Amino acid sequence: MRALIFDNGLSLDAKRPEPRREEGDCLIKVRQAGICATDLEITRGYMGFKGILGHEFVGEVVESPGARQWIGKRVVGEINVVCGRCDLCLSGLSNHCRNRTVLGISKRDGAFADFVRLPAINLHEVPPAVEDEAAVFVEPLAAAFQVLKQVKLDGKKWVTVLGDGRLGLLCAQVLRNAGCPVRVIGRHPEKMRLCDQWGIRSRAAADITPRHDQEVVVDCTGSASGLEMAMQLVRPRGTIVLKSTVADGKALNLAPIVIDEINVVGSRCGPFREAIKALTEKSVDVTSMIHRRMKLDQGLEAMELAAKPGVLKVILTMD
Amino acid sequence: MRALIFDNGLSLDAKRPEPRREEGDCLIKVRQAGICATDLEITRGYMGFKGILGHEFVGEVVESPGARQWIGKRVVGEINVVCGRCDLCLSGLSNHCRNRTVLGISKRDGAFADFVRLPAINLHEVPPAVEDEAAVFVEPLAAAFQVLKQVKLDGKKWVTVLGDGRLGLLCAQVLRNAGCPVRVIGRHPEKMRLCDQWGIRSRAAADITPRHDQEVVVDCTGSASGLEMAMQLVRPRGTIVLKSTVADGKALNLAPIVIDEINVVGSRCGPFREAIKALTEKSVDVTSMIHRRMKLDQGLEAMELAAKPGVLKVILTMD
Numbered sequence: 001m002r003a004l005i006f007d008n009g010l011s012l013d014a015k016r017p018e019p020r021r022e023e024g025d026c027l028i029k030v031r032q033a034g035i036c037a038t039d040l041e042i043t044r045g046y047m048g049f050k051g052i053l054g055h056e057f058v059g060e061v062v063e064s065p066g067a068r069q070w071i072g073k074r075v076v077g078e079i080n081v082v083c084g085r086c087d088l089c090l091s092g093l094s095n096h097c098r099n100r101t102v103l104g105i106s107k108r109d110g111a112f113a114d115f116v117r118l119p120a121i122n123l124h125e126v127p128p129a130v131e132d133e134a135a136v137f138v139e140p141l142a143a144a145f146q147v148l149k150q151v152k153l154d155g156k157k158w159v160t161v162l163g164d165g166r167l168g169l170l171c172a173q174v175l176r177n178a179g180c181p182v183r184v185i186g187r188h189p190e191k192m193r194l195c196d197q198w199g200i201r202s203r204a205a206a207d208i209t210p211r212h213d214q215e216v217v218v219d220c221t222g223s224a225s226g227l228e229m230a231m232q233l234v235r236p237r238g239t240i241v242l243k244s245t246v247a248d249g250k251a252l253n254l255a256p257i258v259i260d261e262i263n264v265v266g267s268r269c270g271p272f273r274e275a276i277k278a279l280t281e282k283s284v285d286v287t288s289m290i291h292r293r294m295k296l297d298q299g300l301e302a303m304e305l306a307a308k309p310g311v312l313k314v315i316l317t318m319d
Numbered sequence: 320m321r322a323l324i325f326d327n328g329l330s331l332d333a334k335r336p337e338p339r340r341e342e343g344d345c346l347i348k349v350r351q352a353g354i355c356a357t358d359l360e361i362t363r364g365y366m367g368f369k370g371i372l373g374h375e376f377v378g379e380v381v382e383s384p385g386a387r388q389w390i391g392k393r394v395v396g397e398i399n400v401v402c403g404r405c406d407l408c409l410s411g412l413s414n415h416c417r418n419r420t421v422l423g424i425s426k427r428d429g430a431f432a433d434f435v436r437l438p439a440i441n442l443h444e445v446p447p448a449v450e451d452e453a454a455v456f457v458e459p460l461a462a463a464f465q466v467l468k469q470v471k472l473d474g475k476k477w478v479t480v481l482g483d484g485r486l487g488l489l490c491a492q493v494l495r496n497a498g499c500p501v502r503v504i505g506r507h508p509e510k511m512r513l514c515d516q517w518g519i520r521s522r523a524a525a526d527i528t529p530r531h532d533q534e535v536v537v538d539c540t541g542s543a544s545g546l547e548m549a550m551q552l553v554r555p556r557g558t559i560v561l562k563s564t565v566a567d568g569k570a571l572n573l574a575p576i577v578i579d580e581i582n583v584v585g586s587r588c589g590p591f592r593e594a595i596k597a598l599t600e601k602s603v604d605v606t607s608m609i610h611r612r613m614k615l616d617q618g619l620e621a622m623e624l625a626a627k628p629g630v631l632k633v634i635l636t637m638d
Contacts, residue, residue, distance in 0.1 A: 046574070087532075088554070088555060093555055093556055096555030096556065096579065096580070098531075150580070212417075213406075224573070227573065235407070236407060236412055236415030237412055237415065242573070242576055242577050243577065244577065245574045245577045245578065246574065249570040249571050249572040249573070250570060251568040251569060251570040252568050252571065252573075253568040254543070254546065254561070254568070254571075255365070255564045255565065256585075257561055257583065257585035258561050258562065258563065258564045258585040258586065258587055259564065259585070259587060260415065260585060261415070261469070261584070261585045261586060261587055262585045263582065263583070263584050263585070264576065264582070264583040264584075264585075265580070265582050265583075266575075266576035266577040266578070266579060266580045266581045266582070266583075267577065267580060268577055268578060268580055
């Protein structure tokens with residue numbers, strides 16, 4: 001099969017063997033997959049991952065030895081493959097399983113390929129109302145919903161999403177839908193026009209003076225300096241939700257966290273069900289966020305394009 | 320009067336003018352003062368402070384134009400001098416007042432001097448049961464109590480205090496008194512013997528393997544690398560209380576905060592009342608933490624001594 005592989009460098013392998021089936025795993029024929037900032041960070045060394053990239057996908061189950069009812073279903077998949085037996089799994093934190101593999105991120109081949117494998121327990125059926133190219137957004141949209149699980153936003157008036165990238169725009173829509181008067185701080189006029197369309201306030205980063213007055217700042221910059229700016233925006237005793245994972249460390253002065261008694265909350269994967277529901281109801285607009293659709297064979301160009309400033313979602317199609 | 324001053328370098332000024340009285344301020348004759356890690360960090364550039372150092376003190380009120388009942392009282396003082404009018408003061412966060420000055424730390428001369436001034440509202444009378452050299456610990460002990468205000472510890476079994484310095488040992492005692500089975504990770508055998516005396520478990524940092532299993536880690540290392548070790552100790556979705564303020568930034572990879580969805584809580588000043596109560600009841604042992612008592616005239620040597628690894632509290636006496 002074809003597969004986009006990272007192993008020190010990026011390459012497209014046309015003759016990669018199909019994924020080996022393991023007990024409980026389904027084989028899924030990938031239809032479409034989205035390129036995410038994490039994929040780009042992996043090519044810069046993040047997680048030390050080697051293998052097939054990709055963790056945002058929609059596909060069709062073609063084999064399911066243990067649970068035949070899945071065959072033929074159109075599915076998306078949770079990316080953490082967990083043991084179910086460690087202390088964290090047993091305490092309800094299975095997304096943090098000590099023995100986990102993570103699709104296209106850690107010790108498990110991903111979805112930028114003709115086929116991918118995942119345990120049936122990781123799969124969610126995609127309702128007919130959700131098209132393939134929207135279903136590709138389920139994983140990052142779930143990550144945006146995670147913010148609502150972690151931070152109480154009820155009654156909060158001063159909430160900022162820092163970063164107008166893919167994840168930032170998803171978070172902004174999710175927070176707005178939750179009744180929160182969110183504001184996006186970005187760098188790209190065309191993305192801020194998207195915010196206008198959605199009725200979400202936005203400001204150019206260049207126009208911001210650090211006023212230490214925001215109750216919650218969600219850092220979706222994908223940059224090590226995002227936390228620095230977040231510390232300047234958030235009010236004392238406020239909350240910074242940290243979404244950015246980056247390969248490189250940056251020398252940051254973290255004293256403001258202590259002086260201002262800031263609460264920094266790391267936030268990763270989220271609830272698929274809520275993301276699927278939002279896409280079914282079309283309460284979140286993802287279609288406007290698609291920058292270009294490209295074929296898997298153009299995978300190298302697609303990764304280059306996705307890395308350019310201002311480019312939103314690049315989708316790979318496997319047909 | 321005599322005063323220990325930082326202005327690019329440290330110096331002892333024998334002829335510093337007495338502090339200018341402002342409306343509402345009391346004049347306090349300092350009896351004893353403690354040297355804190357923050358004082359040492361200021362001499363490395365922290366906060367860009369210039370002036371008389373020192374914010375842990377006990378003294379006697381000698382002038383109090385607005386509130387004569389304070390005259391002759393033995394007092395300790397809260398270090399944040401606040402406006403009472405800004406949005407943060409009005410919302411109950413006056414320790415974070417936007418217009419604050421901070422004793423010996425920001426825009427206000429400190430207590431390593433014969434006299435210091437503070438508004439009457441900042442003062443707490445010291446009960447007779449608390450000796451001068453114990454009263455010097457009220458301010459850092461209050462900072463230790465702040466951890467209890469910020470983190471729910473009820474039922475938590477895996478709690479680590481990282482760092483066996485002055486603040487670490489105070490935090491450990493406060494957490495133990497709150498019924499928490501705390502463990503101290505340190506570097507100095509003589510301090511870990513103190514933990515033994517207090518019935519607090521301790522381990523040498525060199526013996527620790529990062530197991531990501533602690534529910535709460537309180538970083539009292541006073542070092543930029545403390546957070547790095549804390550991230551290795553804390554379990555996913557666990558809490559790191561950050562107490563270390565340091566002048567220098569360090570290039571840290573903060574991805575574990577996101578991946579493990581860690582909650583980092585900055586923690587600064589705390590409740591004086593509870594610290595005074597603990598010292599009155601002698602439920603916290605501070606006397607064993609005094610390394611040496613030195614005269615203000617020996618201030619330069621005292622600062623040098625306090626900066627040495629393994630040295631606990633150095634107290635300056637003004638007599």
